[in-house]
Amino acid sequence: MNRLTLLMLAISASAFAQDPRQIIEEVQKRTRSNSQRYAGTLEVMGGESRIAIKKWVFERLGSFGQSKAVLRFTAPAEVKGVALLIVNHPDRASDQWMWRPNIGRDQRIALQDRSTRFFGTDFSFEDLEERDVDQFDFKLLGDEGGAWKIESRPRKSSQYTHSIMWVKKDNYTITKVEAYNKNGLARVIDYRDFEQVKGIWTARTTEVFDVGRKSHTILKFDKLEYDLPLKDDEFTVQALRRES
Amino acid sequence: MIPLLFTILAQNFEQRGFIDNSTTFYPQTALNDPAQIVNETLFRWEVSYKVTPWLKLSGAVDATTDTHQQVERALRLDFDDRSIQRPAFSLRRYSATLHKGKFTAELGRQFIRWGKADILNPTDRFAPKDYLSNVVDADFLGVIAARVTIESGNNTYDLVWQPWFTPSRTPLLDQRWTVVPAQAQGVTLDDLGARYPGGSQYGARWNHVGSGYEYSFCFFDGFNNLPLFSTTFDAVTNTAGLQRYYPELRLYGADAAVPLRWFTVKGEAAYFSSTTPDTDQYALYVIQLERQVKEWSFVGGYAGEILTRAGNPLEFAPDRGFARSFVGRAGWTIDANRSLAISAAVRAAGSFTRFEYSQTYGQHWRATAALAWIRGDMTDFIGEYRRNSYASLGIRYSF
Numbered sequence: 001m002n003r004l005t006l007l008m009l010a011i012s013a014s015a016f017a018q019d020p021r022q023i024i025e026e027v028q029k030r031t032r033s034n035s036q037r038y039a040g041t042l043e044v045m046g047g048e049s050r051i052a053i054k055k056w057v058f059e060r061l062g063s064f065g066q067s068k069a070v071l072r073f074t075a076p077a078e079v080k081g082v083a084l085l086i087v088n089h090p091d092r093a094s095d096q097w098m099w100r101p102n103i104g105r106d107q108r109i110a111l112q113d114r115s116t117r118f119f120g121t122d123f124s125f126e127d128l129e130e131r132d133v134d135q136f137d138f139k140l141l142g143d144e145g146g147a148w149k150i151e152s153r154p155r156k157s158s159q160y161t162h163s164i165m166w167v168k169k170d171n172y173t174i175t176k177v178e179a180y181n182k183n184g185l186a187r188v189i190d191y192r193d194f195e196q197v198k199g200i201w202t203a204r205t206t207e208v209f210d211v212g213r214k215s216h217t218i219l220k221f222d223k224l225e226y227d228l229p230l231k232d233d234e235f236t237v238q239a240l241r242r243e244s
Numbered sequence: 245m246i247p248l249l250f251t252i253l254a255q256n257f258e259q260r261g262f263i264d265n266s267t268t269f270y271p272q273t274a275l276n277d278p279a280q281i282v283n284e285t286l287f288r289w290e291v292s293y294k295v296t297p298w299l300k301l302s303g304a305v306d307a308t309t310d311t312h313q314q315v316e317r318a319l320r321l322d323f324d325d326r327s328i329q330r331p332a333f334s335l336r337r338y339s340a341t342l343h344k345g346k347f348t349a350e351l352g353r354q355f356i357r358w359g360k361a362d363i364l365n366p367t368d369r370f371a372p373k374d375y376l377s378n379v380v381d382a383d384f385l386g387v388i389a390a391r392v393t394i395e396s397g398n399n400t401y402d403l404v405w406q407p408w409f410t411p412s413r414t415p416l417l418d419q420r421w422t423v424v425p426a427q428a429q430g431v432t433l434d435d436l437g438a439r440y441p442g443g444s445q446y447g448a449r450w451n452h453v454g455s456g457y458e459y460s461f462c463f464f465d466g467f468n469n470l471p472l473f474s475t476t477f478d479a480v481t482n483t484a485g486l487q488r489y490y491p492e493l494r495l496y497g498a499d500a501a502v503p504l505r506w507f508t509v510k511g512e513a514a515y516f517s518s519t520t521p522d523t524d525q526y527a528l529y530v531i532q533l534e535r536q537v538k539e540w541s542f543v544g545g546y547a548g549e550i551l552t553r554a555g556n557p558l559e560f561a562p563d564r565g566f567a568r569s570f571v572g573r574a575g576w577t578i579d580a581n582r583s584l585a586i587s588a589a590v591r592a593a594g595s596f597t598r599f600e601y602s603q604t605y606g607q608h609w610r611a612t613a614a615l616a617w618i619r620g621d622m623t624d625f626i627g628e629y630r631r632n633s634y635a636s637l638g639i640r641y642s643f
Binding site for chain 1: 260262290300341343345346348355356357359360362384393395400453455456458501503504505506507508510534535536537538539577579580581604607608610640642643
């Protein structure tokens with residue numbers, strides 16, 4: 001490789017690095033997969049003591065705005081079999097149905113308020129949504145500890161006024177998000193225990209701290225798989241009933 | 245080798261269940277029921293086994309007992325829920341589900357639920373209930389049926405054939421959820437059981453999911469699972485004999501759900517006609533709004549009825565009894581373990597209000613305390629239960 005090529009690469013990398021939108025696009029590109037499955041464990045902590053633990057199996061088909069996902073609770077025992085089907089759309093809010101075995105019927109759910117906490121945990125439904133790059137405006141705030149510090153402001157309605165995220169320069173992984181609402185810092189989300197699965201750097205542990213409630217929730221991914229052969233007919237309301 | 249075999253089999257086996265004990269305190273005695281404390285215990289175990297990717301077997305068994313003779317004391321295994329009392333041991337579900345592509349068939353005893361509304365489901369005709377302990381919050385009973393579901397794009401077609409009738413279980417005549425009119429005081433009531441209809445029932449439903457809306461149309465031809473009563477009177481012994489019978493019923497129904505920016509609107513309506521003499525013909529409809537605000541959820545609406553032909557006044561029809569009411573529910577998820585709910589049905593002549601607090605302990609235990617307040621006139625379906633306000637305490641171990 002000659003000096004000129006090296007110089008051109010350095011210039012383009014530098015220019016690339018200064019565009020926060022391109023950085024986030026690269027994050028998305030590196031995490032894109034056609035399907036995903038994991039077993040999730042959620043620990044809800046009030047202060048220093050654990051007050052609840054929930055487990056589920058999550059499956060997703062498709063990616064970024066056009067995906068379908070099914071989440072089936074496996075623990076605690078009383079919610080075993082409760083399932084949620086999410087059909088995402090690029091241009092409008094997702095369609096969601098919930099299956100509760102005790103009533104034997106699917107129920108259409110509409111989340112007019114995406115700040116609703118996810119099954120009593122410190123995650124809101126919005127925190128667990130896929131973030132498409134076109135739904136935000138970005139601003140590079142600087143560098144910090146080998147990571148880009150990027151501010152994102154939502155274009156559509158959100159509980160948050162803005163968020164600040166840290167993206168590692170070496171592997172384009174998001175390691176931390178601070179989410180602000182009109183009252184100030186609302187939630188801090190930490191991503192850690194990164195591991196490469198099928199070439200995708202994935203945080204095995206996500207921890208969210210609710211500043212107002214002073215409680216935190218830890219989400220751990222187990223048995224994580226990408227690009228596995230899932231069928232479209234496993235992501236329908238009928239599939240919720242069939243597999244309950 | 246054997247442990248490996250068990251491991252492979254266990255991967256396809258799923259089970260869940262609970263044991264639940266609840267005690268209900270009634271501050272007032274009823275004219276036909278002096279008991280003020282009722283205790284019930286229910287053990288339920290549900291299992292399923294995926295034999296192949298296209299065949300799944302499901303089963304559920306109930307074992308129950310109580311202090312109020314609502315449960316039989318006979319040692320038999322029930323499979324069709326036709327008894328007047330609740331069986332002590334019953335096969336709640338036994339079915340095989342076959343699935344291939346867009347085609348799903350379930351054969352055997354199963355649960356079939358239709359409708360989109362949450363406060364009342366007029367189109368839910370394959371879903372009899374057990375009203376023995378409570379006419380407000382009743383448990384569903386399975387039906388013996390064949391159900392075929394075909395999915396095609398955004399459309400789902402549901403065809404059901406039910407060859408064996410399963411009735412709703414009505415309150416016992418000598419207990420508080422059967423209200424004896426004042427003019428019948430002193431008359432001995434004799435429960436003459438039930439006449440079950442022969443013949444099968446069938447229904448079809450088409451559901452369409454559109455861009456930001458969902459609707460369905462359905463048809464049902466069969467029998468009402470809620471009974472009318474025929475009466476005999478013996479003046480010598482001053483005894484009235486009451487026998488349940490189940491009129492023919494034909495239903496034309498529709499439902500819809502439309503999520504909007506501020507509310508989700510859900511509606512459901514059905515028109516009921518019958519060829520059985522002396523039966524009512526009527527329409528039931530529900531319109532409801534629901535909304536979530538942070539940890540609060542709200543569902544509220546109106547359930548209405550339009551009577552087009554009046555027939556036999558001696559009937560047990562809680563679905564119609566709760567119509568012509570404003571019905572609502574508010575729920576608050578306090579945290580991952582605690583919740584509070586208030587539900588109400590209100591109209592001029594009667595009201596029902598229920599408060600419920602529920603808390604989990606660890607991974608298996610849940611305690612639930614409830615307080616129900618019933619007010620109204622004796623001429624009103626809700627109001628006639630005004631001596632049945634209650635407090636209850638339940639504890640459940642789930643596994």
